[in-house]
Amino acid sequence: MLTLAFRMxxxxxxxKKPKKEEVDMKTREMLKTGMMGAVMTLLTTxxxxxxxxxxxxxxxxxxxxxxxxxxxxxxLVPAAILFFSFIGTTVTMALKKEKATQEEVTVPGLEPxxxxx
Numbered sequence: 001m002l003t004l005a006f007r008m009x010x011x012x013x014x015x016k017k018p019k020k021e022e023v024d025m026k027t028r029e030m031l032k033t034g035m036m037g038a039v040m041t042l043l044t045t046x047x048x049x050x051x052x053x054x055x056x057x058x059x060x061x062x063x064x065x066x067x068x069x070x071x072x073x074x075x076l077v078p079a080a081i082l083f084f085s086f087i088g089t090t091v092t093m094a095l096k097k098e099k100a101t102q103e104e105v106t107v108p109g110l111e112p113x114x115x116x117x
Contacts, residue, residue: 042048
């Protein structure tokens with residue numbers, strides 16, 4: 001079942017043709033993987049989802065909701081630190097006054113040197 005290009009490549013490189021059993025095993029494994037992926041995708045669609053009724057919810061659901069809310073709120077701490085440090089840096093840069101003094105820089109110039117022989 002190999003195309004002409006593959007046959008020429010096998011002849012040139014002197015490779016062995018894969019055995020039919022190896023090809024069948026790989027094909028079966030790929031088919032199994034694809035089928036499992038398709039089944040999992042189908043089961044995660046809303047058509048198969050069950051709704052949660054709050055009147056039948058036990059304490060575990062409320063604990064889960066409370067812990068989730070705490071975790072989400074804890075993420076606000078570093079976000080607030082970063083936000084206010086950004087605001088502080090921006091305001092400081094915007095309101096910073098430039099110094100009126102200027103510094104003079106002297107660069108040493110080239111001076112002629114007398115060479116004695």
